[in-house]
């Protein structure tokens with residue numbers, strides 16, 4: 001009995017000292033406009049963020065926590081803009097978004113990437129830049145692509161300023177391949193333990209100990225065998241949004257697209273703000289009619305497994321394919337920037353589609369003065 005009491009006392013003592021010794025929760029240096037389970041968010045623009053936008057930011061972190069079984073010790077900080085973030089203008093000749101001094105800065109669309117940095121830095125404040133960028137690219141939602149001319153192992157000791165855009169995109173595909181081949185646990189342990197102050201030998205030893213083979217040997221195997229493309233990962237990746245079951249009958253979607261709606265994503269542009277929603281559906285091969293009224297729409301085909309570019313079936317515009325360099329700018333990270341190939345209201349598209357996973361997008365201006373007469377509607381029907 002005494003033993004139990006003293007054990008209980010020890011447990012209480014340990015818990016108390018943990019509380020006393022825990023580092024203070026860092027306070028953001030911006031006004032907090034929104035708070036989610038995992039984030040404190042400031043905004044540098046007028047319209048409020050839509051509920052779906054907030055939920056997706058949080059979901060990006062929840063997805064990382066589930067996949068890598070680690071949670072940051074405190075809420076992460078993000079400051080959102082409706083333009084490229086000025087604070088990032090001095091980085092690598094000027095980038096639109098960045099993670100600086102504990103804060104993810106940028107437009108909402110770019111947070112899928114910056115929040116991966118925020119997540120990793122909360123667990124390892126001094127990650128190796130190449131691995132940090134590769135991890136962020138691999139998890140920010142975009143399809144990643146091999147760059148056969150980029151040798152990655154020699155870049156491990158480079159600083160952020162000395163890694164160019166091609167090199168960090170290449171690192172994203174390599175990190176995705178490593179995680180698939182060796183498992184998330186080993187690769188994430190390397191991300192946590194590798195410190196940017198380590199020299200080349202220290203990094204090589206650590207990587208070999210954690211991954212079971214020298215990184216240079218793994219990279220040689222990667223260049224010999226990896227397929228060209230890896231599917232995007234994370235909450236922003238294609239195939240997110242509300243799932244719809246295809247039963248062979250026409251689908252009709254008539255979302256409210258109000259900002260209070262839990263699924264509505266806000267898109268800020270030069271004109272009025274837009275509300276968008278996304279749905280995901282598995283379609284068999286066939287001919288379809290896609291029509292939108294009172295809104296704009298897009299159909300995006302998802303890459304759901306690694307593939308070589310030469311074996312992919314092409315899809316007709318405006319059914320966008322979420323892969324390959326061609327779409328990299330139009331579908332930056334997650335297909336939310338569907339402007340270029342969006343279907344115009346009132347138009348019906350007839351599409352011959354290969355079997356696959358598709359994301360349907362429907363969006364309209366939030367100031368709905370001129371489209372009240374026609375409620376937004378997207379329909380997809382077999383022909």
Ligand SMILES: [Zn+2]
Pocket residue numbers: 113117133136
């Ligand atoms: Zn980055």
